[in-house]
Amino acid sequence: MAAVAIPPELVPHALSLPAKPNAPIHYTYVAPSDATSSTLVVFLNGLMMPQAGWHPAIALLLRQRKLAASAWPAMMTYDRYGQGQTSARDPADGLPGKEPGHGHDVADVVTDLHVLIKEVCRERGGHPPSRLVLIANSIGCAIARLYAERFVGAPNVSAILMLDSIMANSDFVSMFPNPDSPSFPGPSSLPDGVTEEEVRDTRLKYGKMFHPSVVNAEGLSRRNLAELLPHSNTPILKSGDLDGKGPLLLVVGHDPEWFAKEGEEGSMHTPQAVTMSYVNPAWQRYNEGLVAITNRDRYLATEKVPLIAPKCGHFIQRDDPLFVAGLVDKILNAVDATFDS
Template sequence: MEDRNITLKTKPGAPLHVSIAHHQPQDERQLSDTLVVFLNGLVLPRAGWFETVEHLSKLRSDSNQPTPALLCYDRYGQGKSDSDPFDIQDSPYGHDARAAIADLHQLLIQVSQDELHRQVEDLRIILVCNSIGCPLARLYAAEHPGRVGAYLFLDSMMANTDFVSVFPDPAEPDFDESQLAEGVTAEGLRHARDKFREFFHPTVPNSERLDRRNLRELLPHASEPALPNAPGGDPPLLTVVGHDWDEFADQCEKGPLAVPKAIINTYMNPAWGTYNEGLTRLVQVTSDVKIAKGCGHFIQKDDPAFVAGKIDGILNELRNRGQ
């Protein structure tokens, strides 16, 4: 991939750092109108996708199939990109999800024209997303219907929760510790609520200064609004992937959260599984949630070959559909 800085015309003086791989054709016509865009979570920047891109390029080359243009980028305040010039400097909160998708669209306009020599309206976009990148993809598609042909959601952030209320509150008057599952204690629940409040509550600022406080209002439901049709009016493809419950619980227990596996498996994993099932209903033709075996939340980090295989499958499905 080629690295470069791109300054958005809407935000002069503050470049975004991007990595671009151009279309690699076996046939000039195949996938020449397709752009795969990788949307980061809050923690892993654009470089977190590079191993996936390498695996994908090899997969496509080995099967004598074309690879479409690929775009990874650091959002404002992330990785090697500048801070958002419109953020208020003396506030811990900056731009919100709506600003992030406006920046994405302007980036796509400029990349389409300057790098791919097309108009963005003539492109079919595939969004490959992790964590908060998945809600951003949903908001982008709603704002720009008819642009996105396929989605790969990798352990989407639960956009409609504060994360803390997933766990019972021992301070509630009707709390009964004797009814808790094996391995779950009131002390453990208080610890879990404190840690998830400290790290994940929507009011917690982040280094990117992406304000998450209104995300529950923007996307209150996992299963709606439905994703709009793809270019040409066809239904979009959607693949929803969830983390491996046991691996995620293990990482939560051994990592800085230090939340016991029993608590994660009793409350957080089932809630996340239900949310992922809701996401599958964003399209008319639903499919089961795919589980990334051995992967925690950052699936592209834990198994980039798995992610590449899913993208390869999407590209092949689009070809089989004649799209």
């Protein structure tokens, strides 16, 4: 699609958290069209796609809502510590005893996010929201789940959109068979079109790139992520609203064939047959489990689980911002219908 014009509201501003005064975080804030709105939409990045990756989808959403003469809530994006071109490193990373690359984890990110929301609302002159809608990609989905579990009713997490969630309990290696294991039953056990050497090579590459122990540029440790979220179907979340049910939820996955094609053409050169035989089925099972973290009547899709983003890889907001804008619009309409009716 053609390039999307980014509105001036999406120019980042710097803000420092009270406990970390010398480490600015950069964020964008779109004011609500109705000053009485009590909803804040927060976009949560993956590891390799900073806040700017959300901006085309937000711009399209704003355009759609303006053309339809529909209101929109406050919206916020941000780059975590060590992410993007401008946010500072997390000061916690340099404290004595901190291992390089593992100075802070997803639980720390959740704590900082809670403070950041309060500080952004204060700085932008708005009142604290009573309702949050979390739009997340990749590891941002793990952040959303932990935030909703930890902060119930302060404010309420009323809806979550998960775009190709990270498999938080995976080491990204053991989903492949190990041809060098004594228990390996032999090449005849492999799917058609998959060789021992391809599986061995993919295990090695995935381990070096995706294993939870691998350090990333952001300095966000994933080493304990499987302990924080050991299952895809728990913890079961509560929205904090009076009905006692969980948040509205929509789980979206990448297009399996598109993802496999990207994997073969990208730097990893993963054979499509390997991705289709091992990676995509594991991701499908994980996404199916995610549906259970809320009440069944709060899940927003009746189609296949997960909802598939056509011709999209892992970064769905980059590959099809119009599709994502439509999903956010769907979520916001559902929030209004469910909690304001």
